[in-house]
Amino acid sequence: MTWMRSPSGSSPLSIIASVSRTIEFKTPAQMAIMAKAGVIVERALAAARAAAVAGATTADLDAAAAQVIADAGATSNFYGYHGFPATSCVSVNEEVVHGIPGARVLADGDVVSVDCGAIVDGWHGDSAVSFIVGEPLSHQDVDLVEQTRRSLWAGIAALSTATRLDTVSAAIEDVADAAGLFPLEGYVGHGIGTAMHQAPDVLNYRARGKGARVQPGLCIAIEPMLVIGTGDSEVLDDNWTVVSADGSRAAHWEHSVAVHDKGIWVLTASDGGASGLAPWGVAPVAP
Numbered sequence: 001m002t003w004m005r006s007p008s009g010s011s012p013l014s015i016i017a018s019v020s021r022t023i024e025f026k027t028p029a030q031m032a033i034m035a036k037a038g039v040i041v042e043r044a045l046a047a048a049r050a051a052a053v054a055g056a057t058t059a060d061l062d063a064a065a066a067q068v069i070a071d072a073g074a075t076s077n078f079y080g081y082h083g084f085p086a087t088s089c090v091s092v093n094e095e096v097v098h099g100i101p102g103a104r105v106l107a108d109g110d111v112v113s114v115d116c117g118a119i120v121d122g123w124h125g126d127s128a129v130s131f132i133v134g135e136p137l138s139h140q141d142v143d144l145v146e147q148t149r150r151s152l153w154a155g156i157a158a159l160s161t162a163t164r165l166d167t168v169s170a171a172i173e174d175v176a177d178a179a180g181l182f183p184l185e186g187y188v189g190h191g192i193g194t195a196m197h198q199a200p201d202v203l204n205y206r207a208r209g210k211g212a213r214v215q216p217g218l219c220i221a222i223e224p225m226l227v228i229g230t231g232d233s234e235v236l237d238d239n240w241t242v243v244s245a246d247g248s249r250a251a252h253w254e255h256s257v258a259v260h261d262k263g264i265w266v267l268t269a270s271d272g273g274a275s276g277l278a279p280w281g282v283a284p285v286a287p
């Protein structure tokens with residue numbers, strides 16, 4: 001799930017006020033528990049994606065994810081989060097993030113983003129994927145999904161050598177720029193650990209300031225949200241669903257990543273991010 005950078009949006013403002021700005025640094029042992037939660041999230045997302053066929057409802061995807069989390073003996077961190085009524089966010093086409101799963105029926109060519117999380121022994125994981133149902137309607141949709149995925153891995157790769165988080169933000173923005181896509185404004189990644197949303201903010205675009213220092217113990221959810229049209233958005237009357245202001249399509253990819261004294265490890269990937277990072281010349285190291 002994403003984070004709102006400034007209280008200018010119309011989503012629940014109490015979420016912002018409730019979060020400490022102190023960074024929680026994790027030990028390698030704590031990271032190892034977070035990785036357990038992370039791979040359950042990876043499996044839940046795979047199950048949701050497998051359920052995403054034409055004719056399925058977004059609630060079907062959510063049920064598949066929820067079953068994996070329950071079977072693993074883990075707990076959903078999305079369900080009940082400030083009243084959120086499901087285990088995952090399922091956002092379709094012009095919906096960017098925080099879509100509520102329900103009766104919406106998927107069709108071939110829909111661009112679907114699923115965002116999900118889990119808790120194991122009090123430690124959180126959070127990840128998201130985007131994909132196209134059946135046959136794509138356009139090359140533009142294919143590029144949207146692929147370049148958003150690529151911007152995530154660019155950001156994770158940048159984290160491996162970054163001293164401040166602005167390096168990660170710049171790497172994401174550069175991929176978006178080159179692809180002609182726009183980072184959603186106002187919604188950002190976040191620290192993660194004993195809560196789903198913690199300090200620091202992880203921006204998907206350059207901003208004033210260098211961002212938090214990157215040092216061992218930092219665990220963050222990096223989550224580019226890229227839109228074809230502009231970065232402007234609106235929140236629907238359900239007070240959750242974020243849609244692009246111009247109705248253009250959007251994609252969202254996310255991983256939770258740990259920084260430790262020997263390197264980085266993608267907590268929400270069973271290979272630690274090895275396959276995603278290989279094109280960037282980075283090898284993950286287990287904490």
Ligand code: MG
Nearest residue numbers: 001115126127
């Ligand atoms: Mg998420």
Ligand code: MG
Nearest residue numbers: 001002126221
């Ligand atoms: Mg998140």
